[in-house]
Amino acid sequence: MQHGVVGRTILKVLEEKKLPISNYTLFASKKSSGKKLIFMNKEYEVQELKESSFDENFDFAIFSAGSDIAKKFAPIAASKKCIVIDNSNAFRMDLNVPLIIPEVNSEEIKKHNYIISNPNCSTIQAVVALKPLDDKYKIKRIIYSTYQAVSGAGSNGINDLENGICSFNTILSENINNINNINNTYLLKKFSYPIFNNCLPHIDVFLKNRYTKEEEKMINETRKILKNPDLKITATAVRVPVFNCHCESINIEFERNFILEELIDILKNSPSIVIMDDINNNIYPIPTVVTNKDEVFVGRIRRDESIKSGVNLWVVSDNIRKGAATNAVQILEQLL
Numbered sequence: 138m139q140h141g142v143v144g145r146t147i148l149k150v151l152e153e154k155k156l157p158i159s160n161y162t163l164f165a166s167k168k169s170s171g172k173k174l175i176f177m178n179k180e181y182e183v184q185e186l187k188e189s190s191f192d193e194n195f196d197f198a199i200f201s202a203g204s205d206i207a208k209k210f211a212p213i214a215a216s217k218k219c220i221v222i223d224n225s226n227a228f229r230m231d232l233n234v235p236l237i238i239p240e241v242n243s244e245e246i247k248k249h250n251y252i253i254s255n256p257n258c259s260t261i262q263a264v265v266a267l268k269p270l271d272d273k274y275k276i277k278r279i280i281y282s283t284y285q286a287v288s289g290a291g292s293n294g295i296n297d298l299e300n301g302i303c304s305f306n307t308i309l310s311e312n313i314n315n316i317n318n319i320n321n322t323y324l325l326k327k328f329s330y331p332i333f334n335n336c337l338p339h340i341d342v343f344l345k346n347r348y349t350k351e352e353e354k355m356i357n358e359t360r361k362i363l364k365n366p367d368l369k370i371t372a373t374a375v376r377v378p379v380f381n382c383h384c385e386s387i388n389i390e391f392e393r394n395f396i397l398e399e400l401i402d403i404l405k406n407s408p409s410i411v412i413m414d415d416i417n418n419n420i421y422p423i424p425t426v427v428t429n430k431d432e433v434f435v436g437r438i439r440r441d442e443s444i445k446s447g448v449n450l451w452v453v454s455d456n457i458r459k460g461a462a463t464n465a466v467q468i469l470e471q472l473l
Contacts, residue, residue: 141291143224144201146462148176154466156473164190186210191217197472199465200224215251220472222253222465229254229358236361239467240408241268246471253468258460259283259351259374259383260358265433266452267389269407270400271363274391274446281355281372284384285340286424289456290376293327298378301333328376337376349374382424383456391446400448401438414438422453430455431463
């Protein structure tokens with residue numbers, strides 16, 4: 138079942154992986170039903186999702202349609218013995234639903250009760266890098282600072298940045314010497330302020346404790362995946378004017394001492410991690426290099442000299458691929 142940017146990317150990743158699946162069916166809302174699209178070199182007509190849709194004895198379903206749809210239809214699919222891989226936040230903190238990153242905790246997949254949750258995009262890339270270090274040195278505290286692309290906010294977020302760029306170009310062509318006029322040249326579809334030329338420290342809604350829901354997701358999901366409910370974590374999530382790929386500055390304090398060269402070797406030899414960390418040649422991960430890749434890229438690896446046993450990492454990953462679509466398809470691959 139597809140929805141927007143992530144749904145289309147799921148189809149792309151499925152085409153690339155060529156999993157041993159004989160039949161596919163594509164579902165969407167009533168508004169989108171009847172549309173034709175080419176998938177696996179075959180034309181498919183998108184069907185309307187109904188409560189009776191899972192009477193057809195499907196084995197698996199990948200959901201990418203938001204938490205409200207998931208809450209309604211995932212239990213229906215599960216009751217028909219169809220294993221659901223859900224991209225929304227509907228079941229992530231449900232104790233009876235495994236929250237899976239295949240490189241990190243694939244052993245938890247078998248504990249599903251026909252529903253498996255895909256973690257938040259920013260959590261996935263972070264924990265891919267954190268897990269091998271936690272295994273070796275035992276993480277004591279994490280400070281997350283994320284710089285998240287507009288694609289994480291869906292097609293409307295992308296539109297806001299595109300429209301801001303177009304408006305800025307219009308201002309330049311008309312010799313208007315005031316960038317604030319961008320505010321009045323187009324209607325925002327997603328963000329509270331123009332994202333072009335801005336950094337917005339506000340992703341999802343604000344909570345009573347003054348954190349945002351995005352920040353709380355990262356904190357709680359990291360604890361669940363690492364099986365450490367008391368792990369000390371704080372987070373600040375910022376939306377930046379980048380189309381694709383989330384960047385994260387992660388500060389980690391360990392309980393055990395470490396040798397930096399050994400720590401880097403551990404990351405190098407961990408699944409799905411690519412080290413880009415050549416300070417002599419100014420090489421480190423950036424979105425334009427990482428986009429359309431399925432790996433998690435790590436650079437700027439350096440000791441935090443303000444504490445006894447701490448390290449700083451710069452982690453970049455394609456939030457639509459590894460942060461959503463690819464991770465969901467990898468879960469399906471594990472099930473198969």
